[in-house]
Every structure is written in structure tokens, then in C-alpha cells.
Amino acid sequence: MKSPMKTAAALAAAAALLLAGCSGGSGNGGATGGTNTGGSSTGGTGKGTVALTIAKPDGAITTESHNPYLGDTSASMYGYRQVMFETMALVNTADNSVVTPRLASSVEWNDDYTELTVTAREGVTWHDGKPFTIDDIVGTFDMYLDGRLTDSAALNYLGADVDGSTATLKFKDSKFVKRGSVLHVPIVPKHIWDNIDDPSTAPLTGEGEAIGTGPYTLSSWTTQAVTLKANPDWWGGELAVPELHYVSYGDNAALTTALATGDADWAQAFLPQIQKSFLEVDDANRQLITPTAGAATLFLNLTRKPFDNPALREALAWTIDRSAYVDIAREGASAVVDSVTGLGPSLQKDVIDEFAGQVYTVDIEKAKTILTDAGYTGVGTALVDPDGEKVTFSVSVPAGWSDWNTEQALLAEELKQLGIEVTIDQPDWGGWDEARQQATFGAIIHWLDGEGAWGVYDSIMGTRWIDKDKNTAQFNFGRYDNPAVDEALAAYATADSDEARLAAMTTIQKAFVKDIPAIPLGAHPLIGLFNERSYTGWPTEDNMYASADPTQAEITMVLQNLKPVS
Amino acid sequence: MTTTDVTEVVTQGTTATQAAKARAKVPWRFLGQRAAFYLFTLWAALTINFFVPRMMKGDAVDNYLARNREISPEAADALRALLGLDSDKSMWEQYVDYFGMLLRGDLGVSITHGLQPVSGVIATALPWTVGLIGLATLAAVVIGTVGGAFVGWKRGSRLDVLIPITTFLSTVPYFWIGLMAISVFSVGLGWLPIGKAYGVGQEPGFNLEFILNVIEHGTLPLATIVIASLGGWMLGMRNMMLTVLDEDYITVAQAKGMPNRRVLWRYAARNAVLPQIQSFALSIGFIVGGAIIVEQVFSYPGVGKMLLDATNAKDYALMQGGFLVIVLAVLVANIVADLVYAVLDPRTRQSEA
Numbered sequence: 018m019k020s021p022m023k024t025a026a027a028l029a030a031a032a033a034l035l036l037a038g039c040s041g042g043s044g045n046g047g048a049t050g051g052t053n054t055g056g057s058s059t060g061g062t063g064k065g066t067v068a069l070t071i072a073k074p075d076g077a078i079t080t081e082s083h084n085p086y087l088g089d090t091s092a093s094m095y096g097y098r099q100v101m102f103e104t105m106a107l108v109n110t111a112d113n114s115v116v117t118p119r120l121a122s123s124v125e126w127n128d129d130y131t132e133l134t135v136t137a138r139e140g141v142t143w144h145d146g147k148p149f150t151i152d153d154i155v156g157t158f159d160m161y162l163d164g165r166l167t168d169s170a171a172l173n174y175l176g177a178d179v180d181g182s183t184a185t186l187k188f189k190d191s192k193f194v195k196r197g198s199v200l201h202v203p204i205v206p207k208h209i210w211d212n213i214d215d216p217s218t219a220p221l222t223g224e225g226e227a228i229g230t231g232p233y234t235l236s237s238w239t240t241q242a243v244t245l246k247a248n249p250d251w252w253g254g255e256l257a258v259p260e261l262h263y264v265s266y267g268d269n270a271a272l273t274t275a276l277a278t279g280d281a282d283w284a285q286a287f288l289p290q291i292q293k294s295f296l297e298v299d300d301a302n303r304q305l306i307t308p309t310a311g312a313a314t315l316f317l318n319l320t321r322k323p324f325d326n327p328a329l330r331e332a333l334a335w336t337i338d339r340s341a342y343v344d345i346a347r348e349g350a351s352a353v354v355d356s357v358t359g360l361g362p363s364l365q366k367d368v369i370d371e372f373a374g375q376v377y378t379v380d381i382e383k384a385k386t387i388l389t390d391a392g393y394t395g396v397g398t399a400l401v402d403p404d405g406e407k408v409t410f411s412v413s414v415p416a417g418w419s420d421w422n423t424e425q426a427l428l429a430e431e432l433k434q435l436g437i438e439v440t441i442d443q444p445d446w447g448g449w450d451e452a453r454q455q456a457t458f459g460a461i462i463h464w465l466d467g468e469g470a471w472g473v474y475d476s477i478m479g480t481r482w483i484d485k486d487k488n489t490a491q492f493n494f495g496r497y498d499n500p501a502v503d504e505a506l507a508a509y510a511t512a513d514s515d516e517a518r519l520a521a522m523t524t525i526q527k528a529f530v531k532d533i534p535a536i537p538l539g540a541h542p543l544i545g546l547f548n549e550r551s552y553t554g555w556p557t558e559d560n561m562y563a564s565a566d567p568t569q570a571e572i573t574m575v576l577q578n579l580k581p582v583s
Numbered sequence: 584m585t586t587t588d589v590t591e592v593v594t595q596g597t598t599a600t601q602a603a604k605a606r607a608k609v610p611w612r613f614l615g616q617r618a619a620f621y622l623f624t625l626w627a628a629l630t631i632n633f634f635v636p637r638m639m640k641g642d643a644v645d646n647y648l649a650r651n652r653e654i655s656p657e658a659a660d661a662l663r664a665l666l667g668l669d670s671d672k673s674m675w676e677q678y679v680d681y682f683g684m685l686l687r688g689d690l691g692v693s694i695t696h697g698l699q700p701v702s703g704v705i706a707t708a709l710p711w712t713v714g715l716i717g718l719a720t721l722a723a724v725v726i727g728t729v730g731g732a733f734v735g736w737k738r739g740s741r742l743d744v745l746i747p748i749t750t751f752l753s754t755v756p757y758f759w760i761g762l763m764a765i766s767v768f769s770v771g772l773g774w775l776p777i778g779k780a781y782g783v784g785q786e787p788g789f790n791l792e793f794i795l796n797v798i799e800h801g802t803l804p805l806a807t808i809v810i811a812s813l814g815g816w817m818l819g820m821r822n823m824m825l826t827v828l829d830e831d832y833i834t835v836a837q838a839k840g841m842p843n844r845r846v847l848w849r850y851a852a853r854n855a856v857l858p859q860i861q862s863f864a865l866s867i868g869f870i871v872g873g874a875i876i877v878e879q880v881f882s883y884p885g886v887g888k889m890l891l892d893a894t895n896a897k898d899y900a901l902m903q904g905g906f907l908v909i910v911l912a913v914l915v916a917n918i919v920a921d922l923v924y925a926v927l928d929p930r931t932r933q934s935e936a
Contacts, residue, residue: 070783076892077780077884079707082697090697218698240707240884242783262783267882270762274777278770446895 065581067551068260071096071567072281074272075265079240082220083227085203086166090220095263096568097243100576102203102229105135105154107571110543110564111307111363113197113469117574120204120230121154129513130193133186141252143206144228151182156207158186160216167217170198191511193518194471201570205229232256232573257552257579276302276546283547285566289419291348291546301550305557307564310472311465312354312361312537313342313421315412315428316494319534320456323408324495328391330533332384334377338431342538346424351539358526359477360470361540367470369523372530381434388435400436409438410459413452416443421462424538454489456496464541466492471509474525477535478502497534543569552579610925617921621914628910633681636899637674681903690907691900695893701904705886709871709908711780712885715801716870716877719808724863726809727816732852734817735824746818753814760807761880768803775803778882804881808874819862823855830854857928864920868913 075094082090085098092098106124109115118124121135141149155177160166162174173189192199205216206228213219213226221227227235232253233245243263247256264281266272273288275281277298288294296302315337317324324330334357343351354361355376358368385396392403400408412428414421422443429439444452452458466476475492476482480503482492490496502525509521545565547555556563556575563571672680684691690701727749734742752760769777776782781796827833828851836846875887886905893901 076879076888077708077882079884079889080693080696080699080704082699084697087697089695093697218692220697220699237784237786239781239785239787240711241779241781241785244784264779264783265882266778267879267888271778271880271882274765274770278777280777 064255064259065257065551065579066259067581068262069258069282069552070262070264070280071283072272072275073263073265073284073568074267074269074286076267077240078265081222081238083235084216084219084221085205085229086169086217091238091243095243095265096572097233097235097245097261097263098203099231099568099570099572100233100245100261101227101231101235102205103231103573104201104203104570106200107563107574108197108200110309110566110569110571111561113310116196116200119573120149124200126192126196129511130191130196131188133188133192133199134183135186136183138252139182141230142250143230144234144248145206145209145225146250147206147208149206149230151179151184153207154204155179155184155186156210157202157204160210165216170195172199172202191513193512194468194475194510197468203229232576233261236260253573253577256576257554257581258576279548279550282550283545283567285544285568286546287420287544288546289348291350295546299548299550301548303545303547303549303555303565305545305547305555305561305565306350307543307545307556307561307566308352308361308363308540309543310361310364310469311467311541312359312473313351313424313462313539313541314359314465314477315536315538316453316458316461316463316477317535318456318458318460319495319497322406323402323410324460326391326402327532328387328393329402329408330536332387332435333432334533334536335380335384335387336431336435337377337428337536337538338379339377339538341427341431342424346420346427347539348420350542350544352542354537354539357530359529359535359537360473361537363540364470364473367522369519369526371523372526384435395436397434398436399438407438408436409440411440411442412460412462413442413444413449413458414462415446415449424462453494454491456490456494458494461494462538463494465537470522471506473537474502474529475506478525478529479506495534497532499528499532502528549582551582553582554578554580613925617918621918625910625914628914629682629685629907630678632903632906632910633678636897636902685907690904693893693898693901693904695896695898695901701900704889704901705904705908708884708886708889711883712874712887713870715804715883715885716808716874717867718801719805719812720863720866720870722805723809723812724816724859724866727813728820728856728859730813731817731820732824732847732855735821735828735855736847736851738825738828746814746821749814749817751814752810753812755811757807757811757874757876758880760811761804761877764803764807765880776800778880780884804877804883808877816859816862820855820859823858824851827851827855857924860923860927861920864916864923865913866916867919868909868916871908871912 073095078091078094080091083092083098083101084090085092085102087093090098092101103120105121106119107117109117116124118138120138120141122138123134123136125134126132127134135151135154137149137151137154143149158174158177161168161172162176168174172192172195175187175189177187178185186199188199209226209228210216213221219226230252232248232251233256234248236244236246238244241264245261245263247259264275266275266281269286269288272281272284272286273294276284276288276295279299291304296304315333317330317333319325339353339355343349343353352362355378356365356368356372357375357377358372360368388396388400393400393408395401402408412425414425416422425441425443429441432439442458449461453461453463465473467473477493477495478497478499479493480498483490483496505521505524505528509518509525512518512521543564543566545556545567547565549555554575555578556565562578563569563574565575566572567575688702690705692698693701693704696704730745734745765777768775776799779800781787781793781800785793785796787793833846833851836850837843841850871886874885875891877883878885878888886908890902890905892898893905
């Protein structure tokens with residue numbers, strides 16, 4: 018009797034630990050080109066009767082918390098916080114220069130972006146009927162001041178001057194590169210939050226605590242679905258969709274089935290073979306892809322061979338076929354990033370004149386010449402570096418991220434032309450995460466972070482991401498280290514004039530073009546999967562007033578614009 | 584099992600007098616030894632539970648940053664403070680605190696569930712897991728054991744074909760059975776919902792509508808688990824039956840002209856079922872561990888996927904809480920198995936007498 022029992026206990030522990038072994042994870046967004054019908058609509062006129070079900074592939078979300086400031090609450094994971102709580106303004110995902118005022122009727126920055134003047138919109142009420150005022154905006158930000166709310170985006174808010182219904186919010190440093198973060202802070206009612214003990218973690222499950230100004234109010238919360246009802250007093254007008262259901266399926270396969278059968282109406286997931294599994298199932302099914310500033314980027318480990326040699330990185334840039342990434346790996350759902358500056362299609366206005374129109378093409382001969390000139394031998398057969406060592410490296414992407422797994426195979430094939438042997442590594446998330454943080458990889462494909470062009474360069478070249486004591490990096494995985502670039506990144510973020518920003522951007526782009534610290538492949542899209550069975554007025558490729566991704570803050574603009582199919 | 588049944592078995596045994604004596608007084612020494620052993624195992628399991636998550640590479644805040652990209656790395660220290668990871672307590676101090684918290688029933692807060700108490704997070708998932716996997720295990724054991732007894736009794740008949748069929752079904756990867764079931768019964772025929780524990784818009788409560796809804800949603804996952812796990816139980820029972828049927832007392836019973844039904848259930852199956860009960864008691868412990876693939880394929884809430892996500896996200900508090908529940912369940916199941924076995928099979932008690 019003793020031994021089976023011991024074994025059983027040990028097995029239980031082992032089984033539990035084994036769970037660490039299998040890691041899920043889906044790539045991010047994407048599929049074949051949109052088939053949207055044109056035509057736009059204005060304003061929500063008329064009321065529909067059909068509820069919309071918004072679905073996620075994240076497994077059961079079983080713990081109730083409506084806190085909009087915390088990342089892993091049910092409100093954030095489902096994304097229903099976006100329709101419950103509103104922000105001062107909405108920044109367009111595709112083009113961050115387009116700002117739509119929401120709770121603030123006007124937003125205005127000063128020249129060096131350290132002060133934001135906002136005016137509270139009139140005629141807005143909270144879900145509990147109390148009027149919304151400028152004090153609610155200031156009260157929300159003041160929670161950062163006394164530390165009741167954790168300043169997770171490092172806004173460094175200093176305080177506000179209130180004058181009537183207008184307030185000037187002051188910040189310690191320039192918020193130019195964090196405009197979106199400031200404007201997208203969820204505004205919460207002061208009369209309720211003054212009495213909340215710990216705003217950073219409060220679940221808001223108490224009676225009358227989950228109160229916002231948004232178009233939908235919380236109606237019921239169960240571990241299987243969350244229901245929100247249209248707010249009849251919403252300042253933005255009458256809403257066509259009377260009810261929203263938020264649900265979460267076990268994985269992408271289950272979500273695909275739900276979308277195909279009509280159990281779910283609206284999702285943002287990446288579904289392989291979208292044409293067959295979703296678009297062809299029903300004539301009313303639609304997909305909309307919105308490119309963003311971020312790009313899938315091949316990070317090269319600059320701290321060790323073979324990528325410590327810039328000539329090899331340049332040769333790679335001339336060899337990798339970015340259109341193969343878009344067409345084959347992403348099934349068309351991406352856009353080629355081929356500018357030598359690494360900036361994608363939505364950021365072309367940020368490319369400095371010197372590099373305008375300069376792009377990488379697939380030019381194997383040029384790549385070979387670069388390698389030969391740099392002292393490499395065996396070019397095109399079995400590449401050997403100037404020190405006499407064979408050139409070989411591994412590309413690492415977590416198993417199951419199907420689009421990027423395909424790209425790994427494409428890269429291995431393409432680089433054979435230079436005589437480089439590429440091994441394909443598909444670890445679980447944990448192993449991949451550790452390697453990227455500690456720079457023990459050869460090359461990885463990764464997304465980028467931050468707003469606009471600055472975000473692209475900051476996440477590829479900024480050393481602020483690297484924690485030297487712990488030897489970990491949250492971005493800049495290749496460990497690029499150039500004090501001049503760090504200085505320029507900081508200067509750009511704090512500049513008080515367009516000239517100063519241009520000067521800093523010039524320094525950064527020149528360094529990027531010269532050093533090739535990483536190779537962006539294709540723009541990262543936001544994806545919206547939905548249907549026009551009951552409602553029209555969705556954003557289209559011709560009229561992309563918002564992305565169709567239901568987890569983005571812009572969802573309220575889409576809901577405002579929907580009207581029932583007659 | 585009634586007292587007369589036990590006495591019957593006991594008096595028929597070869598060690599009747601000794602066994603009857605042992606049964607008359609409470610075997611304190613036996614129970615004490617068992618208790619001490621279980622306490623030691625509990626301590627060891629809890630200690631492993633404490634150290635193993637801390638030996639994993641990476642840290643919860645790094646993971647939190649990776650998942651929540653709006654957060655600036657400068658805010659990492661503030662986050663560490665928020666999550667209670669900023670303390671520079673020694674490992675020993677943490678270890679003492681850990682046992683103190685366990686005694687108070689405080690399992691900490693879960694980072695992956697909006698900093699809600701771990702006990703609450705587990706409490707929302709556990710009933711679904713126990714309900715679904717528990718019922719499915721029970722059904723598989725009963726059907727498998729009864730079926731196995733029949734197949735064993737009628738050896739050589741056409742019923743034998745059940746063994747390769749059920750064994751085959753249990754070797755087919757579960758997700759495939761699950762996906763096929765969904766595609767046939769949910770998408771194709773539209774008889775049953777494609778997943779989840781209950782429908783959108785349903786309010787949990789003790790009313791007929793909700794209960795029927797839960798049953799409707801649970802049918803497909805339950806049926807597929809039973810189909811996938813039947814093979815082991817049936818094969819085990821059938822093989823034990825074959826061994827038992829060769830025993831002399833079966834021949835004697837039949838020679839005395841006893842009805843076949845009585846020989847099958849009272850003499851053969853009753854002895855053959857002992858290892859099944861043992862396996863069943865052990866499997867009870869694993870029921871609370873959940874079934875990741877079931878939960879994933881059928882979007883069913885439960886402990887398995889929750890623990891997988893917690894492990895991936897290095898949510899120590901939730902991992903420890905979940906593993907604690909599993910460890911406790913396995914230990915309790917073992918105690919029950921020990922006791923039941925001691926009652927059913929007097930030989931296990933004899934060494935103590």
C-alpha cells in the first residue's frame with residue numbers, strides 16, 4: 018500500500034508541473050484580404066433587437082473584476098471595460114494623429130507636451146444618474162498623485178489647475194510619445210472612487226461600484242458570459258445594438274466553430290484559412306484588417322556570433338523576402354515593411370527625406386558581394402566568417418504560432434542561398450520567453466511596442482528596456498547599445514518643437530540604417546471578424562473610422578455607428 | 584456493503600477467526616502509523632509546493648509586463664510593490680510565512696485574475712471540474728466494471744470484441760474525439776451546444792431551466808470522456824475476472840448448482856473488483872486536477888486550464904493554491920482507499936494484529 022500512495026502523490030505533483038510543458042499561444046492577427054462591401058453609414062438611427070456576442074479564445078474567464086486599470090481582470094480580458102468606461106479622447110489605431118474627443122469635448126497639448134488642457138463634455142451622466150464633471154477627470158488623475166492608483170504607464174502626473182469646466186493636467190516630462198496613454202486613461206466617477214480603498218486592485222463587485230459613462234452598462238456577470246445593456250442616457254445618441262454578450266472559448270478552434278455557426282458575432286482572433294473557415298460560410302461574414310505602427314520584426318542577437326558582424330546583418334536584409342512573409346506566412350494579412358528605415362506603411366510620413374523611397378529588395382547578388390567584401394568565404398555554398406568559423410544560427414518562435422512558424426521555414430530556405438545553415442527552434446512559451454529576455458537566442462521573430470515611429474525605434478534600440486542587474490530585457494532583445502541613439506530617443510520624447518524632434522529622428526534613423534539592429538518584416542494588423550446579418554455601418558477598408566477589433570477602445574465609435582439591417 | 588455481507592466473506596475466508604478478532608477492536612496502531620505517514624507526506628508535498636515554483640526561471644512581473652504592453656518598464660518597481668514581490672525576505676522567512684498563511688486559509692492573490700483571492704478563483708473553477716470529471720469517472724468506472732465483468736464471464740463470446748473497441752477508443756487522442764463529436768453533434772446535427780458550461784444569458788441558480796441547460800451543455804463533454812476512458816476499466820475488470828474464474832471456489836459454487844447470476848456477482852465479480860476499487864480511489868484524487876484538453880476543446884470552465892495558464896504566467900499564488908488542492912485530494916483519496924481496502928480485504932490488516 019505504501020508505494021502506490023507515494024507514487025500517486027508524486028504523480029500529482031509531476032502532472033501539475035508537466036502543465037508547464039505545454040504552452041498555448043496563438044500568433045497575432047491576420048488572414049486573407051478583406052472582402053468588405055463598400056458603403057458607410059452615419060449615426061445610429063433606429064434600434065435593433067438582436068444582441069451581439071463578442072468572443073475571445075482565452076479559455077474560461079472565471080473571476081469577476083471590473084477594474085479598468087488592471088491588465089488581467091475580466092473587464093480587460095474580455096474587453097468590456099471599453100464599453101463601460103470611457104476615455105477623454107480616442108486615438109486612431111492606424112494613424113495616431115487622428116484624435117476624436119470623447120468625454121472631453123476638447124483636448125489641447127502645450128508645445129512641449131507637458132500640459133494637457135481638457136474641457137469636460139456637457140450633458141454626460143454616469144450610469145447611476147449623477148452628472149459627469151471636470152472634477153471626475155481631475156479626480157481620476159489625482160489618484161496617481163497620492164499613489165492610490167499605481168502609475169503603471171509612468172505618466173508622472175503632477176496635478177491640475179481647474180477653471181470652470183476646463184482643467185489643465187500637468188506632467189513632469191513631455192508626453193509626446195505617450196499621448197495615447199494619457200488620453201486613454203479610463204475616467205471613473207469621483208463620487209464612487211473616493212470611497213474605494215485600493216483603486217489599483219479593487220474588483221468593483223460591490224453594489225453600485227461598476228459605474229462608468231460608457232454606452233453599455235453591466236447587466237449580469239457569470240463565469241460563462243457577461244451581459245451589458247445599452248445605456249439609454251448615453252451622450253453619444255441612441256444605440257442600435259440593445260445588448261452585448263461577452264464570451265470566451267477554449268481556443269482558436271472552438272472560436273472558429275462558434276463564429277461559423279453564428280454563436281459568436283464579433284472577434285479579433287487570428288484564424289488560419291479564414292477564407293474557408295469563416296468568410297465562405299456566410300455571405301454576411303466580414304473581416305477587416307487595420308495595419309498598425311508595430312511590425313513583426315526579426316531580432317538578431319548582437320551580443321554574439323554570427324550577428325556581431327554588421328555585414329552579415331546587411332546581407333540578411335537584402336536576402337529576406339518580406340513579401341513571402343506577407344503572402345505565405347500571413348496569408349495576405351499584413352503589409353510589407355521594406356523601407357531601409359524599418360518604418361511600415363502607416364509611418365511613411367516619419368521617414369526623413371534622406372531615406373525617402375529607399376527600400377530593401379531581394380538582391381542575392383548584392384548580399385553576396387557585401388559578404389565577400391567583408392571577408393566572408395564560402396559565399397553561397399557554406400558560409401565561413403572572417404575568423405574562419407562556420408556561419409550558422411537558429412530562429413526561435415514558440416510552437417503553435419503558426420504564421421511565424423511558417424516564416425521560420427521560409428527564412429531557412431531563403432538563407433540557404435547565402436550558404437547559411439539556419440536551424441528552426443520551436444520551444445514552449447516559457448523557454449522562448451527566457452531566451453529572449455536573457456539574449457541567449459540566435460534570432461527571434463517578435464512584435465514591437467510603443468506609439469508611432471518612436472515606439473518602433475525605442476523597442477528595437479532603446480537600452481531603457483534592459484535591466485543590467487538582472488540581465489533581462491523587456492524589449493531591444495538583440496541588446497543594441499548606442500549612447501547616441503539613447504540620447505536621441507530621450508530627446509525626441511521630451512522635445513518642445515518639431516525641429517528638435519526631426520533632429521533627434523534623423524540621428525536615430527541614420528543609426529538604424531547604418532547598423533541594421535533588427536529586420537522588420539511586415540506590419541502588425543488589428544483584425545476584426547464580424548457579420549452584417551443584423552447590423553450595418555461597420556468600418557470598411559474605404560472608411561476606416563476605427564479598427565474593427567472589439568477589444569480596442571474605438572469599439573464605442575463602431576457601436577455608435579451601427580444601425581439595424583432593414 | 585452490509586455487515587452481513589462482510590461477515591459472510593470473512594467467515595468463508597481461511598483466516599476467519601483472526602480477522603474477526605481484529606475487526607472487533609479498533610486497530611489503533613495501524614491507524615496511528617497511517618496518520619503519521621500521511622502527515623509526513625503532507626508536509627513533504629507542501630514543501631515541494633513551496634520550492635518548485637521558486638526554482639522556475641523568470642518572474643511574475645516580467646510576465647505581467649509581457650502580457651500587458653501598455654505598462655512602462657519604469658513602473659516595474661511599483662508593480663512589484665503592488666503584487667507584494669518587493670520584499671527582500673529570506674527564503675526561510677518566506678517558508679515560515681507560507682505555512683502561516685496556509686494555516687489561516689489565506690492563499691494570497693492571483694496575478695492572472697485581477698489580483699483576486701486565490702481561494703475564490705479556485706472556488707469558481709473547482710465545482711465544474713469535480714462535477715464533470717467526477718461524474719464522467721464514476722460513469723466510466725461503473726460501465727467499465729459491469730461491462731468487464733460480463734465480458735469476462737462470457738469469455739470467448741462475441742462480446743469479446745468490446746475490449747479491442749474500447750481500448751482503441753482510449754488510445755485515440757482525446758481532442759480528436761472531442762472535435763469530431765462537436766463537428767457531428769453540434770455543427771452537423773445541431774443537437775447539442777458547441778461548448779461552455781451553460782448558455783449565454785443564463786443566470787446560475789437552483790431552477791429547472793438552469794439545471795437542464797447545464798445538463799445539455801455537459802452531455803457532450805461527459806459522453807466523450809466516458810468513451811475515451813472506458814477501455815482501461817473494462818480491460819482491467821475483464822482480466823481480473825478471468826483470473827478469478829479459474830479459482831477453485833468458483834468451480835465449487837457452480838458444481839453445487841448455484842445460479843450463474845449469483846456466482847457471477849457474489850463470488851467472481853466481488854473478488855475481481857478489488858483492484859478496480861483501488862484504482863478508482865486513486866483516480867478520485869486526480870479528478871480535481873481537471874482535464875486541460877476537455878476544458879480547451881469544449882470551452883468548459885475548470886481547474887486544468889486555469890493551472891496551465893497560471894504556470895505559464897508564473898502566477899505562484901494560484902499555482903500553489905491549485906497544487907495544494909490536488910495534493911490534499913490525492914491524500915484524502917489514498918486514506919479512503921486504505922480504509923476501504925482494510926475493510927474489504929482483511930489480509931491488509933493482519934500484519935498489524
